[in-house]
Amino acid sequence: DVIPGLRIPGSRSMPGEAAARTIVATETARVANEAEQVMTRTMPSVGLRYVLAADHPGADLCNPFAEEDRFGLGAGVYPPGECPMPPRHPNCKCSTERQDLDPAKVRSWLERKAAA
Numbered sequence: 001d002v003i004p005g006l007r008i009p010g011s012r013s014m015p016g017e018a019a020a021r022t023i024v025a026t027e028t029a030r031v032a033n034e035a036e037q038v039m040t041r042t043m044p045s046v047g048l049r050y051v052l053a054a055d056h057p058g059a060d061l062c063n064p065f066a067e068e069d070r071f072g073l074g075a076g077v078y079p080p081g082e083c084p085m086p087p088r089h090p091n092c093k094c095s096t097e098r099q100d101l102d103p104a105k106v107r108s109w110l111e112r113k114a115a116a
């Protein structure tokens with residue numbers, strides 16, 4: 001056991017070791033993705049692409065983030081500071097990756113944002 005006898009309060013389905021592994025995996029992913037977001041905030045020509053994990057189990061709340069074009073930059077592409085951060089749920093292995101942005105599209109997005 002990772003932590004002998006550990007039980008998450010209120011959880012009947014996730015005993016000790018499984019709960020600990022879920023927490024470690026989820027929080028490790030969170031830190032890695034937060035670091036990526038912080039790095040891109042200082043680079044206006046670089047956005048983030050929301051990437052579904054290779055072993056993604058099927059449609060869930062992560063899919064719209066990776067598939068929709070919310071900012072006119074391409075499917076799953078977000079301007080600096082706008083990308084929703086994985087993990088979105090326990091054991092989420094989705095990630096973000098840097099994406100060079102088309103300067104004309106960034107200008108268009110900034111103009112729409114200023115007008116809103």
